[in-house]
Amino acid sequence: MTDTLVRPAPEQPKIVDNRAKLWPRVVVAVLAAPVIFGAFAAAKGVDPLAMYADMVRSLADPAQAQTVLVRASVLVLAALAVAVPARAGLLNVGGEGQIVIGAVCAAGVGLVTDQRLPGPVVLTLMIVAAMVGGAAWAGIAAGLRLTVKVNEAITTLLMNFIAIDIMLLLIYDPWKDASGFGQPASRPLEDTARLPLFVPGGTLNTGIVVAGIALVAIWWLMSRTGWGFRLRVVGGNPEAARRAGLRVGTLLVTSMLVGGALAGLAGLVHFAGTEFKLRPGMTANFGYVGFLASWLALHRPLRVASAALLLAAIAMAGDSLQIDANLPAASVNVLMAMVLLVVLGFTRRSKK
């Protein structure tokens, strides 16, 4: 009788917490990537441990740390530009082009108005121009997707190259700075129209506030509004969404427009906060790195912030590579790619 009483309790259904399962994998990712990159560095005759020590030390420097934050704010915006359309199931690979167009529109407005109007007015106009420009550029791809069913990943990607050519066309001729010693670049933006700095003489500008506001706004839109919910429904199952009476086309286009506007804003923050003039190569792959940051964050707005910080820190550490280890700065792309490979390879499985 007593024997039957100590029967093991019926098995509880196992609750799998994906979040708890994710963390060990993140730790693996964080470890695996540096080990592999270290091996490559060792193959180049660089002591990996000393290299990492230099990288970390360079980030501890206040000036460098500021630069990381500056880059991260642009990256946050570039990543959100990917995350919003991704929620609706669209792939925006065109961040780079939308950033360029945003910067070009901002510069165009800035060059016309910055010597005539007060700074804050110019800045406001530039923000509007950059967002409209970025949205329009992304909107072309969304429109093609809806009307002729051309995949947006391919069109946004190709349009990046067109955007860069448009910028080059402008700065090699009509917008070229006459007093720029023949360099292909536009005239620098007047001081008054630049994004204000936090510390005079530093590099940290109010772009980080812009990025922070955008981050909270997108988080709120995505998780607290009907629009965000409908977007997720479309992304989850477009057929079901259509049958439920959602206007799938409108939702797809608006998500892409919001994404483009965010990328345009990233272009503005980079232009009016750091560069002040258009020059070849100014966008420094922000669009592509932002795309990867969004994937790293699984398109969740709040996680985007940490992903952007991580990637900005890695990119910044690349500059120390060039100085201390005599490796080209672009070498850190290997480290970044390894981190992402591990994350992409492991998070997808945990969803199954």
Place this chain on the structure above:
Amino acid sequence: MIVDVLTGGVRGGTAILYAALGETIAERAGVINLGTEGSMLTGALAAYAVTAETGSPWAGVVAGAAAGGLLALVHAVMVLGRAANQLATGLVVLFLGLGLTSMFGAAYVGRAISPFQPYPVPLLADIPWLGPIFFQHDPLVYGSYLLAPAIWWLLYRSRVGLTIRGAGERGEVLTAYGHSPQLVRYLAVVTGGLLAGVGGAHLSTAYANAWFEGMTAGRGFIAVALVIFAAWHPLRAVGGAYLFGAALALSPALQARGLGFNQFALDALPYLVTIAALVLLGRRRSNAAPEGLSRVFELTPAK
């Protein structure tokens, strides 16, 4: 002038053609690889480095193919082994290629090599117009003339091709016949990388005869777009690749004649042409897409 542009089109289009032919195989098996750009880059560097060290551009091509294939293997493992998103992984693989080539390529910037020499085909090279356009090139260009029909035959007239297309359309059917669709896809992606590597090799050891960081300048992306533009057909890819090559050759040809046309407007032309072609061919394209690939794109019903 027209002959110049068309000659340049064939010469400049060859690298894109190799990559596009390789990508056609991969996409027919249901895997899109944006890392093609990275495979071309690593192929270009490996070919250049090996040519510089050994003095033989042929050894360079072999090395380039191997490097391109290896990078594509990374994509294959991630996408097929770990079920990662194909487009995102492709971009990551591109970054990996960018980083690796900048890391190991710095030593070869500005180094001289003995590149491929043009080899005019006897008799054919003397035909007016067609001779210079098609038959006064380096051996890799002639190789691509043979490769395109060979891949067409492979895909449409051979058992192997049936297996590849089967893996792209309905993997389950292959399983039912005792084949492994995953294995077929692995091989297709790696083959795609090998050919992209050869394309990169053509770029560094026959076209530009130099190595510099990021020298492929989006040609790999163009190759991927071209495959879709060609509706996954290897022979149509030939025309598309030469169209791109011609657009690339147009601006130096115009400038050489002192025609003041803005260089950057012309540089944007290949991309505009692709988008325009995608738009025009939109309908046919979506029908021709391998089933497995449509699933990747998650073509939401656009209403």
